[in-house]
Amino acid sequence: PSEELKIVYCNEHGQLHMGSMTSDQPILQFKKLQDLQAYIFTYKPDIVMLNETWLTKHVHDNEVISSSYYNIFRNDRSDPDKAKYGKKGGGGVLILCRNDIDASFSEVKVKTSLPISSVLLKKKKKKK
Numbered sequence: 001p002s003e004e005l006k007i008v009y010c011n012e013h014g015q016l017h018m019g020s021m022t023s024d025q026p027i028l029q030f031k032k033l034q035d036l037q038a039y040i041f042t043y044k045p046d047i048v049m050l051n052e053t054w055l056t057k058h059v060h061d062n063e064v065i066s067s068s069y070y071n072i073f074r075n076d077r078s079d080p081d082k083a084k085y086g087k088k089g090g091g092g093v094l095i096l097c098r099n100d101i102d103a104s105f106s107e108v109k110v111k112t113s114l115p116i117s118s119v120l121l122k123k124k125k126k127k128k
Helices: 030-043 079-084
Strands: 007-011 047-051 070-075 093-098 102-105 119-122
Touching: 007 030, 070 102, 093 119
Parallel strands: 007 047
Antiparallel strands: 047 093, 070 093, 102 119
């Protein structure tokens, strides 16, 4: 296995149609979703970082990407956060790590108004 990691970053500017962000059944933007999935399945990046996903608790992980290939870590904008900043939606961070990478969500203990997400990656021990 390679020692290098392929890492991709993208500002999504929304996976949801703006008018449906507050709905219990939000409508995904399928063209963006197809483009994202096509890129991931073609280039097989090790880690994908997305911001401004606009995802909500009503969108399941498997609607975005198959969890059989990636561990999915999300930090959607919370309802109290939306109210605090007068937002109906927007925000959100999503991090995908390939399943063969030892990755776990790491709590950010710093008090901040920023939606910071952290993932802890560990190198797999080489067999001797």
